[in-house]
Amino acid sequence: MENKIKIEVPVMADRVSQGKSPEYLFWVGSAGAFDDRYKQVSRAFIKVLQYLEIDYAVLGTEESSSGDVVRRTGNEMLFQMQALMNIDIFNTYEVKKILTCDPHAYNTFKNEYPDLGGNYEVIHHTRFLYDQIKKGRLKANHSFFKGKKLVYHDPCYLGRANGEYKAPRKVLDSLGMKRVEMSRNKSFALCCGAGGGQMFKEAEKGDKEIFIERTEEAISTGADIIASACPYCMVMLTDGLKYKNSEDKIKIYDIAELIAMSLDL
Amino acid sequence: MIKQVIFIVSLLITLVVFAFTLRNLFLKFKLTRPKPVRNIGERLLITLKVALFQTKILRKPIIGLIHALVFWGFLVILIGSVEMLIDGMFGIEHSFHFLGKLYDIIIASGDIFALLIGIFIVVFLFRRIFMRIKRFSGTEMKKWSHQDAIIALAMIFFLMLTLTGMNSFYLLEAKLQGHEIAGVFPVSRYISVLFSGLSPQTIHLGHEINWWAHILTIFVFANYLPYSKHFHVFLSIPGVFFSKLEPLGKIDTMESITKEVKLMLNPETAFAASDDEEAPERFGVLDVEDVSWMSYFDALSCTQCGRCTAVCPANITGKNLSPRKLMMDVRARMNEKAPGLIKDGPDYSDNKSLIRDYISEEEIWACTLCNACAQECPINIDQPSLIIQMRRFLVMEESSAPAELNSIFANIENNGAPWQFSQEDRMNWAEDLSMNSLK
Numbered sequence: 001m002e003n004k005i006k007i008e009v010p011v012m013a014d015r016v017s018q019g020k021s022p023e024y025l026f027w028v029g030s031a032g033a034f035d036d037r038y039k040q041v042s043r044a045f046i047k048v049l050q051y052l053e054i055d056y057a058v059l060g061t062e063e064s065s066s067g068d069v070v071r072r073t074g075n076e077m078l079f080q081m082q083a084l085m086n087i088d089i090f091n092t093y094e095v096k097k098i099l100t101c102d103p104h105a106y107n108t109f110k111n112e113y114p115d116l117g118g119n120y121e122v123i124h125h126t127r128f129l130y131d132q133i134k135k136g137r138l139k140a141n142h143s144f145f146k147g148k149k150l151v152y153h154d155p156c157y158l159g160r161a162n163g164e165y166k167a168p169r170k171v172l173d174s175l176g177m178k179r180v181e182m183s184r185n186k187s188f189a190l191c192c193g194a195g196g197g198q199m200f201k202e203a204e205k206g207d208k209e210i211f212i213e214r215t216e217e218a219i220s221t222g223a224d225i226i227a228s229a230c231p232y233c234m235v236m237l238t239d240g241l242k243y244k245n246s247e248d249k250i251k252i253y254d255i256a257e258l259i260a261m262s263l264d265l
Numbered sequence: 266m267i268k269q270v271i272f273i274v275s276l277l278i279t280l281v282v283f284a285f286t287l288r289n290l291f292l293k294f295k296l297t298r299p300k301p302v303r304n305i306g307e308r309l310l311i312t313l314k315v316a317l318f319q320t321k322i323l324r325k326p327i328i329g330l331i332h333a334l335v336f337w338g339f340l341v342i343l344i345g346s347v348e349m350l351i352d353g354m355f356g357i358e359h360s361f362h363f364l365g366k367l368y369d370i371i372i373a374s375g376d377i378f379a380l381l382i383g384i385f386i387v388v389f390l391f392r393r394i395f396m397r398i399k400r401f402s403g404t405e406m407k408k409w410s411h412q413d414a415i416i417a418l419a420m421i422f423f424l425m426l427t428l429t430g431m432n433s434f435y436l437l438e439a440k441l442q443g444h445e446i447a448g449v450f451p452v453s454r455y456i457s458v459l460f461s462g463l464s465p466q467t468i469h470l471g472h473e474i475n476w477w478a479h480i481l482t483i484f485v486f487a488n489y490l491p492y493s494k495h496f497h498v499f500l501s502i503p504g505v506f507f508s509k510l511e512p513l514g515k516i517d518t519m520e521s522i523t524k525e526v527k528l529m530l531n532p533e534t535a536f537a538a539s540d541d542e543e544a545p546e547r548f549g550v551l552d553v554e555d556v557s558w559m560s561y562f563d564a565l566s567c568t569q570c571g572r573c574t575a576v577c578p579a580n581i582t583g584k585n586l587s588p589r590k591l592m593m594d595v596r597a598r599m600n601e602k603a604p605g606l607i608k609d610g611p612d613y614s615d616n617k618s619l620i621r622d623y624i625s626e627e628e629i630w631a632c633t634l635c636n637a638c639a640q641e642c643p644i645n646i647d648q649p650s651l652i653i654q655m656r657r658f659l660v661m662e663e664s665s666a667p668a669e670l671n672s673i674f675a676n677i678e679n680n681g682a683p684w685q686f687s688q689e690d691r692m693n694w695a696e697d698l699s700m701n702s703l704k
């Protein structure tokens with residue numbers, strides 16, 4: 001390739017010891033750090049952050065679980081331990097703004113950490129990207145996805161849980177693709193099936209898996225691309241496409257990946 | 266005079282029975298756990314929006330609009346019912362007539378709404394009896410639920426019928442006697458034509474029968490409701506007022522645990538802080554006395570419409586979970602256990618509990634906490650909070666979570682991630698990262 005630039009992802013501890021105080025903490029999340037598919041999303045979003053010349057850092061090996069999943073599976077004790085430890089670290093680095101691709105971490109930082117004394121401006125990457133577009137700093141390349149059709153799957157913890165339906169759609173519309181909706185969309189959207197701890201356990205007995213029901217709905221729109229904005233949804237719908245043998249016909253990407261692709265980062 | 270006495274006696278009976286019901290309810294609420302109510306201003310706004318303007322029921326636009334019209338009609342007709350109460354007690358007629366033009370508007374809209382509601386009730390009955398609407402069925406919908414619905418609908422229909430009858434015969438009688446007509450009757454004036462050939466005595470009797478039938482049905486209805494799923498009529502507006510104001514994604518923090526966790530993380534402060542030893546409360550919900558008063562309020566105001574269950578992803582895919590059933594279970598279990606608890610105190614046991622005897626672990630673990638149920642509920646019932654509370658009991662009191670979840674607890678405790686990856690490897694994803702230069 002022509003001019004590859006190596007990216008060293010800045011780590012909070014290093015930046016602070018250099019006397020810097022990065023504007024944003026980018027919270028990678030456990031899936032963003034360890035899930036093979038979702039690591040690609042973290043990498044894509046980093047490229048976008050670099051491209052936009054954002055002053056950010058990650059916690060690196062100091063990052064731990066946000067506690068979202070343990071709280072939702074009833075382990076309040078462990079949730080509060082995680083939350084208080086994380087708040088301690090955030091406060092050590094005087095974190096003011098937290099940026100994340102994970103709606104679950106977003107929800108718990110924004111709505112639940114304040115009860116335990118952690119008050120931050122928490123921004124989901126879809127809102128962040130939309131703000132950059134509004135400021136004129138981010139302009140996707142229309143020709144990259146020319147002629148493709150896209151459908152957006154609302155993550156429960158971005159949509160219903162926090163009322164964010166607009167930003168992801170606005171960002172996607174900036175890609176210049178035809179965008180369609182599933183019949184259950186926005187506040188009516190069907191869950192991917194992973195929330196509340198389901199991601200980590202077998203589903204209870206039933207007629208069907210939730211992720212298959214949702215994947216079928218996405219496929220039936222005739223879209224070429226499913227856009228998601230949540231690590232759980234990514235895992236579930238990827239499995240769904242495999243199950244339906246539709247991986248060749250329809251692809252799933254996170255919104256950050258689509259932006260990075262369109263800019264050829 | 267006799268009429269007035271009969272009226273006051275029947276009103277007193279109504280009030281005594283109602284007071285007895287309220288007392289029992291109050292005793293039941295006393296068994297539940299406290300939950301503070303803050304932000305009154307915001308609560309008034311949400312009541313205006315969700316209750317008065319019916320914003321959430323309108324998520325299903327057609328049937329929602331029909332419900333909204335019935336609701337708004339009730340509000341208008343309620344003013345007329347209050348007037349009837351005053352008239353009946355003091356032996357007068359049309360005590361609100363002094364309102365002038367406003368009175369005409371109230372009476373006229375009540376007259377129109379009586380017809381509309383009557384028609385809509387027929388629509389509702391038709392949907393219940395002849396159409397197979399999925400959300401009206403389900404394992405939790407026993408015969409009684411359907412009968413209850415039909416009884417309440419029939420009573421409302423009868424109320425509208427007698428209201429129209431009352432208005433029609435009033436018009437005829439006033440015309441016969443040459444009285445000034447109090448109010449405007451855009452519907453009843455046409456209905457009255459049907460009866461215009463009757464004798465003055467029959468017309469007078471017609472008015473009396475309809476008047477008494479209407480007000481006595483209201484008295485019976487008011488005392489039937491608290492034992493019916495249609496308690497909704499009384500409780501839905503206050504229920505919305507007390508409902509959750511925070512984003513749906515927020516789960517309440519257990520403050521009792523915060524204290525413990527802080528001691529664990531920072532043992533030096535242990536001696537300073539550990540002097541207020543209260544009786545340790547059970548973590549989460551095992552039985553009905555562990556639920557918050559708000560969850561019990563939710564259970565009482567639920568009218569079993571099933572919108573929650575219809576959108577539940579677990580239910581849609583055939584799992585054994587129905588958010589509506591949870592509400593019905595809380596109410597039924599309270600009815601079962603409360604008498605014993607009230608009589609024998611908190612140590613009373615009937616060797617049963619809400620979890621397992623009413624709600625299985627399978628149901629509790631089938632939820633994805635997607636909040637579709639809470640989003641859909643027209644009166645802001647918070648079903649997910651009850652699920653979380655029951656999970657808290659299973660996890661923190663019994664350690665009986667599904668095995669896969671126990672292993673993610675262990676992983677998060679040991680290495681800060683749900684999977685068995687070392688925290689030291691948390692930056693591996695960023696290795697060999699490069700991008701194309703665009704500059």
